Amino acid sequence: MFSIPRLTRISSRRIFLLKGRVPVKNIPSALQQIHVPAYNISPRTFSTETVKKQDEPPAGEATKHEFQAETKMLLDIVAKSLYSEKEVFIRELISNASDALEKFRYAHLSENSSLEETDRPLEIKIETDKQGRILTIQDSGIGMTKDELISNLGVIARSGSKQFLQQLKDKEGSGDNNIIGQFGVGFYSAFMVADKVEVYSRASGSPGYKWSSDGSGTYEIQPVEGVNLGTKIVLYLKTECREFSDEETVKNVIKKYSNFIGSPIVLNGEKANTVEPLWLQNPKDVPIEKHQEFYRYISGSYDLPRFVLHYKADVPLSIRALLYFPEGKPGLFEMSRETETGLALYTRKVLIKSKTNNILPKWLRFVKGVVDSEDIPLNLSRELLQNSALIRKLQTVLTGRVIKYLQEQQSKKPEEYEKFFSDYGIFIKEGIITNHDQLEKEEAAKLLLFESSQLADGKKCSLNDYITRTKEEKTIFYLAAPSRALAEASPYYESLKKKQQEVLFCFEPYDELVLMQLQQFRGYKLISVEKDMRDDKEASDLTNLGEDSLKRSEINELSDWIKGKLSGKATNVNATTRLENHPCVVTVEEMAAARHFIRTQSHQLSDDRRYAILQPRLEINPRHTIIKKLYKLTKENPKLAELLVKQLFINSMVGAGLVEDPRVLLVSMNDLLEQVLEKH
Template identity: 65%
Template sequence: MSVANGLLRLQKLARPSFALARCLHPATGRLYHSSGRLQEVHHIPATASWTLPLSRSLTTKPAEDAGDSGYHSIIRDQEKTVGNSDKHEFQAETRMLLDIVARSLYSDKEVFVRELVSNASDALEKFRFLIQSSTDSSGEFVEADRSLEIHIGTNKQERQLTIQDTGIGMTREELIAHLGTIARSGSKHFIEQLKESGKGTQENVQNIIGQFGVGFYSAFMVADRVDVYTRSATAGSPGLKWSSDGSGTFEVQEAENVAVGTKIVVHLKGDCREFADEDRIREVIRKYSNFVGSPIYLNGKQANQIQPIWLMEPKQVTADQHNEFYRFVGNTFDVPRFTLHYKTDVPLSIRALLYFPEGKPGLFEMSRDTDIGVALYTRKVLIQSKTENLLPKWLRFLKGVVDSEDIPLNLSRELLQNSALIRKLRVALTNRALRFLHDRSQKEPESYDKFYKDYGLFLKEGIVTSQEQQEKEEIARLLRFETSKEAGRNVSLPEYCERQAEGQKDIYYLAAPNRTLAEASPYYESLKKRGIEVLFCYEAYDELVLMQLGMYLGKNLVSVEKEMRRSDSAKDAGADGVIEGSLLQTQIDELLPWLKQRLAGKVSTVKTTTKLDSHPCVVTVEEMAAARHFIKTQSHNMSEENRYALLQPQFEINAKHPIIKKLHKLTTSDPELAELLAKQLFSNAMVGAGLVDDPRMLLTSMNDLLQKKLDKQ
């Protein structure tokens, strides 16, 4: 006989005053009396059968029936109904509600185990409170010193799942009231009584999990019939049996040999026999009820062994405990990089333990389809293992637990009832995570820099996706960029702003693949000459991030390309308006319309600029970052004509540059060569601006220009 199929097989005998039990432990060969007391005997083969008188009372202390193997179970199939049963109908609309609960309220059938375990935990907490608050518990309650435990037994052959607790139990009136009406929660009623009496401390109230009265009925998702045996802890209370097939009626009958507490026997449907499997139930317990405050025994072995360390004082939790718990909740084998463990009661009651992973994110983690890795608990019972709205998507790399008794739950505990409250929790958690990261960046800059290298992309995603400017700026102070001031050193936006020149109202940034190209950019020339520091954005998406940020600490974020488009009329010109060393104004007036005609269909405007020194020309568009992103992602199927019509590029020439001066001469001496040169200059400028997705398209015009030049030799 296996442990999974029950270590105690009861055998009814002919004489009604007796019940005998076979009580041999199959693994150890030790004999167990059905009272729970260990009998020392010689080793006996597991195939042998033994019968012993079954006592009426039940001892539940683990020390009395836990042998060397650690086996401990209180489940005994010893109950016997007496007298006639009373048949009752469920109250108003219960048939319809039963159908809703059993068929549509819960998305996963396995949650019925969670609900029944939660009810059992509530019963234990109620009894614990009553014992602590009673002045004479020895006379008022039965077995007041018993251990408070939850026991679960599986029986594949009989397709049964049994859940038994040593809690407060129920009287006949409570049994009919709590199990006869859906949405009449015994836990909720108990909390109300505590508050009315003034005895309900915050801890007592918080420890009661159930807030709605439908969890018990979730058993009918998987059950043909549910039997409940219960005996109130109040002295003199009889044992009772409640039974129903969920069709709309239930029966209540007195019973003998019922232990104090409640025992639920779920007779499983044929297609739900998986819940009579020990491994399957252990998996569900580990998933949902691993942190219930009382021990849970499954077929005699304790099944919940992880301590809810998020409820402990942060200073009391060791590094080893954090590592073990992180591996448990994160389903990983590494250790956390950072640990955020905190509790607060303002604006919500929150107990949070969040881990920042040590390892680099993989491609799967980078996907926005990846689920949030933080579980939501209420009073140590899992509500959702991957809570979609608990944190913003950009924080999906976090692992851990959030526990809040302030979260009201839908009847099924699966759908969050108050989305506004969840949003409030989300904001509180997000702000706390941001403050934590900022604190790390100040106190542990080297560790933070490594984190930023691995997870900076998530922060940038947060700026792009956030709808709140304040949140954007909170994230932005965590960003790091190299600047034109010092190679190899990243700075934050606050640091950049602190050392800005007096009167500088903008934050300038330049997108380039690397520092060499950034420093050689024509767009950087003017700012470099003026000694203005510029942020260098080496990642393709950085400029989109800063464009979405828009402003930081009241200062506009401006790309150097946009700065170039601003008017620079005659800054470097002499009194007569002519720039030293440049084409004459009459020559400029001749060249500009000629260029616009030769580049018709490609440019919207041709103008001169005083912001170039070593470069002959540049191209600017209104929003360069958006334009570059468009070219890379969406312009492949567009014709060249439509692409230029959409971009509306502005062609700006440096009238001091030798190439531009030579171009002006060629317009009269060799118009054909001048046209080839003008088009090549424009193409080069487009490449420099990052507005050409495939430079190979320019090879033909470049070869034509070379051929034309060679023909002159």
């Protein structure tokens, strides 16, 4: 089955072993393409014969050996502590078997090869015996001699695969390879589930041997007859691990971890690995029907992929990725930030993690698919990604490629992209709000879409589109409103509309919070029209108001009077030239944050405390009929004037979206109407 034990292959260039690192160059790139050896054996060809029964009679005396390197302690660590799930022993032994088959192919292709039976099917056979609690795994690979059995199975953490790679490197130079194992401890995972393990192995030109151990610190090697070329492992399972002698259990483990191994895996006479690793194929050769089938397989869902990103890169990291963007709308479970990402992580077609959280950022958790990279640093059990700069780099590369791909769809298929953004835009906005890195926020912001004052109703544009049209230097304006009609009628928009300044409309509740958090994009400041009004120093210049306006002294007098009547509510009262059709507006320092506060927290506070936090400022229009009439009423009917100014203030608060329940208008409005009707 294998010529050496192994745990995992980390990288053909980088091998991480605990805290140490040993560089190993690539194997010849030509070998990466070799899946069908010269003797015309197809990887899809497999025999239906079952594993050979135990009829290998002894051919000599058995010799007893002791494990090296504090093996008893190491065996305990491997069997009890290294792996979180017992089922991974099947993954480890199948990966060993795959390595043995690859080594046989390489050996056969080498010069002066004298291997026996080169026309035999290259496959992995697995047989279950539920009655006897026995699991048998057999390969037709390179096999082992007696010395190799002692060297490879007698010393834990000595990887024959790593040694094999080194030999190839010395002989051939650098390139790619299909060898998985590197650490040399994967074989010992068998002792997690087995009381006793027997290994029958024969290399070409060598007699067969039986290696056996109960994991207690010693093992025996005995010459035996009738051993097939290759390796067979027989596991006598512990009582509490009897489920691994059940065919259905083993089939499910194969499907989970080893479905994409290059060689056939035959379980009790039937091929068990039937799904192709599409991510390793040429994108042009994969029809959409195969993508649809594969998407359903890896996602466990019944919808179809909306977009397909088939990605390959060799620098700065070796990456083979197949990413799908779902067609269906996200469910409540997917919306939760506790949901894991839908990416499965593979290394050389062997599953490492079915849900990987740090390969893409959390906000891209709706993306489903497969990432296969030989450069990923793993811990010894191949179950956890080590925290390293490589993981960060991999995430950066993949995230950048996803964003670039979605931008391409935005340009090539605008209608389809708008539908996608309508369904999944909330995730992109989450990525901006939760990210602390400005560059990463701006990358995600490339995918945002908004309606614009310069475009027809319903038509959307990106921030990049806005920049190509903007007349205002280095500024992007935006306005939040429940609908386009209310946005275009907003008092905050009046002056910018008159100047034909483009403004983005934010109709979703959190759009303005996203833009406030983003702050800038490609050097352009993002400013809400309310904040622009509040900070506009020129708007407070009242020297050229005209004859239809209150005089400067009247404005000052009215402002002081209003401030007194709105004590505890409005922190200040200013006159502004920014208004034309509206008598007044309310501004606060950060309108987006204020509206978010009103939606989420203000109900817990008293009115006085709420106004103290918001600190609203009332901006009045001294040219408006109502404001001019208000000034007269302060002299003629102070009681009515007070009701009127309070009504104007609460109206402005509602218009600004700073009132949790607009029904509060009714009480003050009724009081005002009652006072007005007293004269009639």
